[in-house]
Amino acid sequence: MTGLSRKVPSHADAVPTNDPMSDSTAPQRITTRTLQRMARDGQRISMLTAYDYPTAQVLDESGIDVLLVGDSLAMVVQGHETTLPVTMDQMIYHAEMVGRAARRAMVVVDLPFPEGQLSIENSLQCGARVLKETECHAVKLEGGAEQSERIGALVTAGIPVMAHVGLRPQNVLVDGGYRVQKDTDRLVKDALAAESAGAFCVLIECVSREIGKAITDAVSVPTIGIGAGPDTNGQVLVTNDLIGLTSGYLPKFVRQMADVRGTIRKAVTDYRDAIDDGSFPGKKETF
Numbered sequence: 001m002t003g004l005s006r007k008v009p010s011h012a013d014a015v016p017t018n019d020p021m022s023d024s025t026a027p028q029r030i031t032t033r034t035l036q037r038m039a040r041d042g043q044r045i046s047m048l049t050a051y052d053y054p055t056a057q058v059l060d061e062s063g064i065d066v067l068l069v070g071d072s073l074a075m076v077v078q079g080h081e082t083t084l085p086v087t088m089d090q091m092i093y094h095a096e097m098v099g100r101a102a103r104r105a106m107v108v109v110d111l112p113f114p115e116g117q118l119s120i121e122n123s124l125q126c127g128a129r130v131l132k133e134t135e136c137h138a139v140k141l142e143g144g145a146e147q148s149e150r151i152g153a154l155v156t157a158g159i160p161v162m163a164h165v166g167l168r169p170q171n172v173l174v175d176g177g178y179r180v181q182k183d184t185d186r187l188v189k190d191a192l193a194a195e196s197a198g199a200f201c202v203l204i205e206c207v208s209r210e211i212g213k214a215i216t217d218a219v220s221v222p223t224i225g226i227g228a229g230p231d232t233n234g235q236v237l238v239t240n241d242l243i244g245l246t247s248g249y250l251p252k253f254v255r256q257m258a259d260v261r262g263t264i265r266k267a268v269t270d271y272r273d274a275i276d277d278g279s280f281p282g283k284k285e286t287f
């Protein structure tokens with residue numbers, strides 16, 4: 001432990017305001033500046049994926065700082081083998097639900113394959129759709145140095161960008177699988193290029209602890225790791241992995257903190273058994 005502490009904020013921390021147009025019970029929204037201040041003050045940033053309204057609501061109420069409408073929804077919600085099939089329209093549909101639910105958290109939306117690889121103008125259109133059609137606040141884009149120009153154009157247009165370096169799941173077919181990334185020089189260069197281009201934060205996936213620290217030391221924007229060790233400014237996981245809703249293989253970096261599949265299975269089999277033996281509906285559930 002490093003003695004760093006993490007205040008768990010809640011909706012009770014709402015900042016009162018005299019503005020009659022603003023909801024005085026609303027908690028103060030996490031922004032790009034909040035994240036930068038947290039990183040500077042040594043306060044760790046928590047981030048999780050969210051794909052729907054009720055889940056986003058409970059994550060937001062629990063004090064998670066950043067919600068990610070990840071393109072992992074292709075795998076954990078849609079049941080695809082990779083993140084490649086999910087479309088921009090589908091991302092928008094889920095981003096609408098998550099944006100509607102989040103009151104305190106900043107909400108970031110992945111640009112799905114291949115929207116972050118086509119023309120810069122196309123990426124601007126996608127980023128603008130996220131800001132105009134959903135109540136979300138930023139986009140995330142896989143890539144580093146080679147994405148500098150695109151990141152710059154998005155930020156200039158008023159669209160905040162989180163860069164995603166290290167393992168890039170949208171490259172899985174080229175790479176032939178998900179591998180820990182080892183090229184320190186290239187990874188540090190990617191993060192520095194993303195920062196210079198205007199990214200407000202760098203997400204680092206699947207690298208050694210040493211590389212996670214080297215990147216965090218090299219850049220002045222916050223870093224958020226997934227499988228990047230404990231020295232990044234924040235951590236992110238796929239919520240379904242965290243709560244035990246994912247079936248099958250879990251990456252080494254996951255800590256499964258609950259067994260929601262088991263909880264649902266028990267509720268559902270209890271329900272089935274209660275129908276079976278005639279005990280449901282009982283007196284209390286009958287008019």
Ligand SMILES: Nc1nc(=O)c2c([nH]1)NC[C@@H]1CN(c3ccc(C(=O)N[C@@H](CCC(=O)O)C(=O)O)cc3)CN21
Nearest residue numbers: 072075076083169178179180206238241246251252253
């Ligand atoms: N459910 C889920 N969780 C995730 O974290 C996740 C997704 N889906 N989909 C998109 C990407 C893909 N991710 C992955 C998937 C697998 C590994 C993996 O198998 N890693 C190996 C390392 C192999 C090596 O040693 O190079 C491991 O052992 O964890 C890593 C990241 C992270 N993302």
Ligand SMILES: CC(C)C(=O)C(=O)O
Nearest residue numbers: 049070071072110226
């Ligand atoms: C794994 C995280 C970082 C992500 O990009 C996603 O959920 O799509």
Ligand SMILES: [Mg+2]
Nearest residue numbers: 070071072110
């Ligand atoms: Mg993603």
